[in-house]
Amino acid sequence: MQAILRHALKLALVSALVLGSAFAAPQSQDPPAPTPDPAKTPPPAQQQTPQQTPPQAGSQPVQQKDTVTPKNSKEDVEAIGNRNVGKGINLYSLEREISLGKGLAQEVERSSKLIDDPIVTEYVNRVGQNLVRNSDARVPFTIKVIDSDEVNAFALPGGFFYVNSGLILRAQEESELAGVMAHEISHVTARHGTKNATKGELMQLATIPLILLGPGGWAGYGIYQGLNLAIPVTYLKFSRDAEREADFLGLQYMYKAGYDPNSYVTFFERIQADEKRRPGTIPKVFSTHPPTPERIENTQKEIARILPARQEYIVTTSEFDSVKSRLRNIMFSRKVNDNAPGKPTLRTKTEQSKKQPTSTDPSSTDDDRPTLKRRPDSQP
Numbered sequence: 001m002q003a004i005l006r007h008a009l010k011l012a013l014v015s016a017l018v019l020g021s022a023f024a025a026p027q028s029q030d031p032p033a034p035t036p037d038p039a040k041t042p043p044p045a046q047q048q049t050p051q052q053t054p055p056q057a058g059s060q061p062v063q064q065k066d067t068v069t070p071k072n073s074k075e076d077v078e079a080i081g082n083r084n085v086g087k088g089i090n091l092y093s094l095e096r097e098i099s100l101g102k103g104l105a106q107e108v109e110r111s112s113k114l115i116d117d118p119i120v121t122e123y124v125n126r127v128g129q130n131l132v133r134n135s136d137a138r139v140p141f142t143i144k145v146i147d148s149d150e151v152n153a154f155a156l157p158g159g160f161f162y163v164n165s166g167l168i169l170r171a172q173e174e175s176e177l178a179g180v181m182a183h184e185i186s187h188v189t190a191r192h193g194t195k196n197a198t199k200g201e202l203m204q205l206a207t208i209p210l211i212l213l214g215p216g217g218w219a220g221y222g223i224y225q226g227l228n229l230a231i232p233v234t235y236l237k238f239s240r241d242a243e244r245e246a247d248f249l250g251l252q253y254m255y256k257a258g259y260d261p262n263s264y265v266t267f268f269e270r271i272q273a274d275e276k277r278r279p280g281t282i283p284k285v286f287s288t289h290p291p292t293p294e295r296i297e298n299t300q301k302e303i304a305r306i307l308p309a310r311q312e313y314i315v316t317t318s319e320f321d322s323v324k325s326r327l328r329n330i331m332f333s334r335k336v337n338d339n340a341p342g343k344p345t346l347r348t349k350t351e352q353s354k355k356q357p358t359s360t361d362p363s364s365t366d367d368d369r370p371t372l373k374r375r376p377d378s379q380p
Contacts, residue, residue: 061262064309086191091198101158115145123323134256136189155184157193174320179264183250192242260313
């Protein structure tokens with residue numbers, strides 16, 4: 001019995017140390033920096049493509065320095081691809097992470113309708129793969145478009161990335177679409193999903209020695225198994241620090257790919273303005289961590305601090321406008337076909353009960369109820 005107790009004590013100590021280090025590990029390594037002096041930092045010269053839409057009302061583009069001095073590799077955009085941004089305690093190997101993401105992707109595609117237009121899907125995939133090539137990704141990405149009006153995009157562990165058609169239609173410039181996609185790619189490069197899963201598994205392991213040392217002893221372990229205590233883990237909802245890290249990395253990836261990082265702020269501000277005008281309209285992509293003024297301000301500070309000014313940025317392209325127009329026509333045609341007369345429709349039980357006759361008169365009828373009639377025999 002003493003040997004069992006000593007073993008349980010060792011297990012409790014090891015679990016406590018592992019769990020403590022897991023939660024003490026910082027999610028974001030970017031230290032705060034003073035705001036640059038606008039008088040000493042010249043504004044970037046931006047050459048926008050002829051297809052650029054008029055700028056949105058809001059803050060002016062962030063003034064960037066001609067040269068910056070990164071404090072570490074995570075702030076150095078020139079080191080992208082040669083740094084390990086996903087380091088930290090993680091029980092999932094890259095192979096296991098890809099396998100996990102593949103299984104989750106199959107569930108997504110079973111419950112969603114995908115856009116299969118080759119022009120739309122090829123364009124979105126090309127934009128996404130360009131961002132992936134200019135990121136710290138260590139896994140290949142599979143990018144598909146979901147037929148949904150919701151403004152949303154999400155990337156599963158292992159690089160399985162889905163963009164809703166509603167996001168493409170809501171973006172006004174290609175750089176805005178690229179900014180949201182770069183943010184979601186960052187969740188994969190930083191391995192936020194499997195890190196969350198690791199924390200959940202470590203929490204479960206840590207409760208075992210605590211139960212063993214309780215009044216129930218070994219019987220307590222049987223109670224633990226019987227209750228099946230599970231820590232709910234999601235792969236799409238992240239902590240505030242993880243979201244900030246994804247903002248931080250996403251800005252670098254879209255900048256490295258040639259896009260104007262100010263477009264990410266512009267999209268933030270438009271979403272925030274929509275929410276003020278019509279509360280409850282924040283898209284799902286921002287539902288857990290909405291674009292608050294603090295988050296917008298932090299993003300602007302990072303642009304000024306770590307991204308040197310460039311003479312030219314990609315703001316939008318004529319291809320983006322043509323693909324967006326094509327996708328809008330596809331969505332409109334789908335809705336017309338879905339609402340075409342003569343197509344079968346499903347009614348809820350509530351809708352049917354509302355049409356039930358309230359009178360007890362047997363002569364009353366419900367026109368919506370099916371009736372059987374005898375076909376009159378034709379006489380020669």
